[in-house]
Amino acid sequence: xxxxxxxxxxxxxxxxxxxxxxxxxxxLGVFIVVRRLSLIADALSHVTLAGIAAGLLLEKKMGTSIGxxxxxxxxGFSVAGSLLIEKLRSVYKHYQELAIPIILSGGIGLSxxxxxxxxxxNTDLFTYLFGSVSAVSRQDVWxxxxxxxxxxxxxxxxxxELFLLSFDEEYAVASGIRAKTIHFIFIVLVAxxxxxxxxxxxxxxxxxxxxxxxxxxxxxxKGFKQTLFFSVLFGELAVIVGLVVSYEIDLAPGGTxxxxxxxxxxxxxxxxxxxxx
Amino acid sequence: MAVKxxxxxxxxxxxxxxxxVLEDVTFAVPRGAFLGLVxxxxxxxxxxxxxxxxxxKPQKGNIFLFDTPITSFKEWHRVGFVSQKANSFNTGFxxxxxxxxxxxxxxxxxLFRFLSPKDKQAVFxxxxxxxxxxxxxxxxxxLSGGQQQRVFIARAIASRPELLILxxxxxxxxxxxVQNFYNMLEELNKGLGITFILVTHDVGTITEKVTHxxxxxxxxxxxxxxxxxxxxxxxxxxxxxxxxxxxxSHQH
Numbered sequence: 001x002x003x004x005x006x007x008x009x010x011x012x013x014x015x016x017x018x019x020x021x022x023x024x025x026x027x028l029g030v031f032i033v034v035r036r037l038s039l040i041a042d043a044l045s046h047v048t049l050a051g052i053a054a055g056l057l058l059e060k061k062m063g064t065s066i067g068x069x070x071x072x073x074x075x076g077f078s079v080a081g082s083l084l085i086e087k088l089r090s091v092y093k094h095y096q097e098l099a100i101p102i103i104l105s106g107g108i109g110l111s112x113x114x115x116x117x118x119x120x121x122n123t124d125l126f127t128y129l130f131g132s133v134s135a136v137s138r139q140d141v142w143x144x145x146x147x148x149x150x151x152x153x154x155x156x157x158x159x160x161e162l163f164l165l166s167f168d169e170e171y172a173v174a175s176g177i178r179a180k181t182i183h184f185i186f187i188v189l190v191a192x193x194x195x196x197x198x199x200x201x202x203x204x205x206x207x208x209x210x211x212x213x214x215x216x217x218x219x220x221x222k223g224f225k226q227t228l229f230f231s232v233l234f235g236e237l238a239v240i241v242g243l244v245v246s247y248e249i250d251l252a253p254g255g256t257x258x259x260x261x262x263x264x265x266x267x268x269x270x271x272x273x274x275x276x277x
Numbered sequence: 278m279a280v281k282x283x284x285x286x287x288x289x290x291x292x293x294x295x296x297x298v299l300e301d302v303t304f305a306v307p308r309g310a311f312l313g314l315v316x317x318x319x320x321x322x323x324x325x326x327x328x329x330x331x332x333x334k335p336q337k338g339n340i341f342l343f344d345t346p347i348t349s350f351k352e353w354h355r356v357g358f359v360s361q362k363a364n365s366f367n368t369g370f371x372x373x374x375x376x377x378x379x380x381x382x383x384x385x386x387x388l389f390r391f392l393s394p395k396d397k398q399a400v401f402x403x404x405x406x407x408x409x410x411x412x413x414x415x416x417x418x419x420l421s422g423g424q425q426q427r428v429f430i431a432r433a434i435a436s437r438p439e440l441l442i443l444x445x446x447x448x449x450x451x452x453x454x455v456q457n458f459y460n461m462l463e464e465l466n467k468g469l470g471i472t473f474i475l476v477t478h479d480v481g482t483i484t485e486k487v488t489h490x491x492x493x494x495x496x497x498x499x500x501x502x503x504x505x506x507x508x509x510x511x512x513x514x515x516x517x518x519x520x521x522x523x524x525x526s527h528q529h
Binding site: 163167171172175176177223227 | 330332353354358360366367369370371372373375376377379380382383384386388389391392414415416432
């Protein structure tokens with residue numbers, strides 16, 4: 001694959017996009033997992049699917065001349081979904097997890113309607129569902145690069161606030177941290193990263209890239225910064241090796257990446273057990 | 278003029294809907310004091326704390342922090358708080374003792390600011406002051422309940438507050454370590470000159486450690502020096518608690 005990368009632009013695109021996603025998805029994932037919100041990524045990815053389906057429907061009805069990347073529509077839906085989740089979480093104060101199935105089923109419902117309206121789609125939708133190496137355009141890489149830049153900058157600048165809010169929200173609020181604003185910024189970032197990741201791993205597997213490397217990291221890391229470090233390391237490892245393997249033996253990249261992340265997770269579980277003996 | 282009182286509560290009344298929780302409560306806490314705020318369950322202690330921390334607004338009366346009315350008080354980094362719930366956090370959270378204590382500086386530093394070498398030293402000093410230096414690189418979940426509570430106190434004192442409020446801090450602390458724990462608080466009070474308000478129903482222990490006592494049960498039944506409190510008759514306390522009471526003093 002390394003040799004072919006110099007020949008084919010699409011391979012370079014997939015590789016760059018994969019490296020960026022392998023970094024930002026687990027980075028945000030750490031904050032999601034420690035706040036016990038792991039399923040939020042699943043809910044948002046299904047809302048993103050509705051956005052993509054709407055984008056593809058528009059494209060089909062109005063012709064490709066509009067030149068819209070369906071990714072924009074997906075991002076729009078994802079951000080709107082994230083705000084709805086926040087709203088629902090404040091409506092159902094005692095059943096906050098209810099927001100997730102509500103948004104998740106809403107997302108699937110809308111997707112199915114859009115897909116049926118378009119009388120089914122061609123292989124395009126399939127690449128969004130399961131990820132694809134060949135589908136990543138240069139424009140996609142620029143969008144993902146932009147999102148990665150924003151995510152890294154925000155995490156860097158708001159690190160201590162995000163840490164305190166994740167660890168002890170009550171204390172954070174009592175000491176005057178603007179919890180609502182920061183949480184709002186964070187959830188929008190999650191929505192953007194989900195939209196960015198689906199080109200490579202696909203909508204159905206996006207959440208795994210945010211949670212599996214973190215699940216492995218949390219087993220072996222000492223402290224929060226080390227958890228961040230190992231999560232990103234495992235995320236990158238799964239994405240890079242996954243892309244190469246899926247290209248060489250012609251497998252779906254999303255599935256290969258996720259299975260590699262699970263292998264890493266299993267190794268970390270057994271490694272800890274072995275160390276304890 | 279130097280500030281003499283750290284906290285002044287004047288004629289504060291609070292009610293949730295129709296139920297009166299606090300009625301006409303008045304007291305002051307001088308600088309350097311160690312006040313034990315005692316009262317039975319449901320006596321309004323937590324409500325009073327929330328009013329002092331600005332989380333609830335009393336319907337009547339005024340509260341002053343460092344002579345500033347609480348409604349216009351902005352310097353919250355001067356007030357530290359260790360909540361009763363501190364020991365019900367997610368014990369699987371992957372954070373070291375150092376990281377937890379450093380998070381106590383978040384509000385004081387403000388947005389987009391990072392820990393300076395001086396701040397990092399303050400974090401180590403705070404960990405040292407609660408006797409947890411050897412655990413600073415350990416994950417918080419690996420510690421015992423009492424050790425965790427010490428870490429939360431270190432987090433509260435890292436920003437060098439002038440007033441530290443502790444809500445039932447010995448909940449979850451091993452019975453054998455409670456006395457050690459109070460000794461540590463006494464040292465922090467005297468050594469660092471931090472004014473303490475300790476909320477507890479452990480009447481016996483506090484009289485040996487605190488300088489002032491306030492007894493609350495909707496009304497303020499008693500407010501004065503620890504010496505005067507010790508002179509109170511058991512019958513007075515029983516009346517205050519509303520049932521028969523045996524005060525056990527700890528012998529050491």
